[in-house]
Amino acid sequence: MKTKLLTALLLGTSILATTGMALAEDVTLNIESWRGDDLTIWKDKLIPAFEAKNPGIKVVFAPSAPTEYDAALGAKLAAGSAGDLITCRPFDKSLELFKKGNLADLTSLPGMDNFSPVAKAAWQTDDGKSSFCVPMASVIHGFIYNKDAFDKLGLKVPTTVDEFYAVLDKIKADGTYIPMAMGTKDLWEAATMGYQNIGPNYWKGEEGRQALIKGEQKLTDADWVAPYKELAKWKPYLGDGFEAQTYPDSQNLFTLGRAAIYPAGSWEIGLFNTQAQFKMGAFPPPVQKAGDTCYISDHTDIGMGLNAASKHPEEAKKFLSWVASPDFATIYANALPGFFSLNSTPVKMEDPLAQEFVSWRGKCKSTIRSTYQILSRGTPNLENETWVESANVINGTDTPEAAAKKLQDGLDSWYKPAK
């Protein structure tokens, strides 16, 4: 309600402010989005930057609540009252809109070649031939650590798995800090911050993910079980009662300085910067042996597409090309540290922690979360099962092998990879 009122007010003021100078032929583009939090960034930074370069086009950012977004957007599209530009959820939700003909094909949009195939994968048909949304941002997984704690204990940032456990052992032996802030109560921490965080190093990122989709690899293969074996070893380093520790508990344990290492997603940066009173650093998931290629989960999270029923497709495409440009990427990535532009052109960012995260793109290979594309379409749902099993492995309820077998059996029951 509050956001709606705010939106209405802002809409009102923007109309009042522009009526004076707007020319009759001005075109207004509306953006549908669930990111109400970003309203000020769009209004104060992004839209003025675009409008300055493109006179005659006005852009209005009109978000709805995240939980209502999909339903509201569906209803508006059906009624023909949806905005010209549509913020895209990754994978199946947007793919469904494209299949229904609600999203226009953007394969040939100028600027689309600024993105790597991995970045575009979230908004492509399964065969990869048509793209329908411009990738906007991704989140990167890694570990955030308490720099003060590391300095105090004389610890070096670990790069290999052995060093990683050596560091954890030292923190545990010292006893001042909980070695790692993670709980299994909410399940998804174990899966997202655990399994999907360290996993790519074992299944070799895209190579393993694609092979899984093609059916050439199975979740019971050594490369896919290995991350579970690592997770099982994490148990002694988690805080007391981690079985009932929730996600906000973990965040608080770390920002209050009670834990030394936090298995993270880069979206935490904004919050941690405002809450933590100590210096922070970050390191990518450690590799098995020094010199191994490292892989990171650089998960595509948000994109923007064109409403196929838009009355101003040319102007909207102009805007989308701008969204695909490095200009947009720079403003966006700096305004929202932790949400990284997917643009191939490196973006200069001010936030040191965000810089650290994004620097891994240069030395590591990027992939996305293994369960998101195609593999979570059936019942049982692979993503949900991964949550449950990852927590089971850390809790010791299931062995890594048993967990992997359950996941593969569930997947086999409905997924038949194209041969």
Next chain:
Amino acid sequence: MAAEPRPKRPIRWHIAVFLAPAVLVYTAIMILPLAGTLQLSLFRNIEQSQVFVGLSNFRMLFGDPNWSVNFWNALRNNVWFFIIHMLVQNPIGVLLAALLSSPRLRFAAFYRTAIFVPTILSFVIVGFAWKLILSPIWGVAPHLMDFVGLKSFFTPWLGKEQYALTALSLVSVWQFVGIPMMLIYAALLSIPDEVIEAAECDGVTGMAQFWKIKLPLILPSIGIISILTFVGNFNAFDLIYTAQGALAGPNYSTDILGTFLYRAFFGFQLQVGDPNMGAAIATMMFLIILGGVCVYLFLVQTRLRRYQF
């Protein structure tokens, strides 16, 4: 003399008129949705259109291990949830009512109110408050137990597969114990003094009086409470959802029919909702509750003796 034709009985419109509002409202908000659910469970969405598939959704629910394992697990958990309520909530409710109705108890009104208050709290508050109380990190439970030297008995109950469901059942008992207490209390108050006095004249006092005189008289109320508990428990959802989330962790150990239905119907995270399977589960819940209520109505209630005063 021709018999005068009997005056035709006028149609008694007023009956229909007075019944109409209740019938209409009940039909619109209860019967139609129920029929809609039953209908939905017989269809399946194939290529964007609803196709009649007969009982195939139910065959899938019971025949496909991906569904049936979860269904039986949820049903088992739900039965355990119910058993805890019957064994803990209702006896405690009767006990509290018996204590409250004791004429020598002081501050009875205060206790009555205090015990009843949790019942009117929102599930969200109860779920969240207990999550915090039992939290191993910030919770008061570990500190309080430390105080009395029982720290070693503390475990993160909500996170342990073997305890989570029992812990949540007890939280629910804590919340709802006021309802059986109030109903029994009212029943106890309605026992006429003559009956009690007669019992006293015959030398039946104290505990014997409770077991032999009062308990038989409040049995119908206990029956009603049991059936309310049964219906409430098999419809439960909110507490599990607020405390453990829709996946009812750890490892589905707190999954009850309500949460299972929610995941199937609305979907969760990447899982897309399947209204037809959800409706099939809802139909099963309806049948289970209907069966339970019928058993009570035809087998139990007819045998309960009622006393008229």
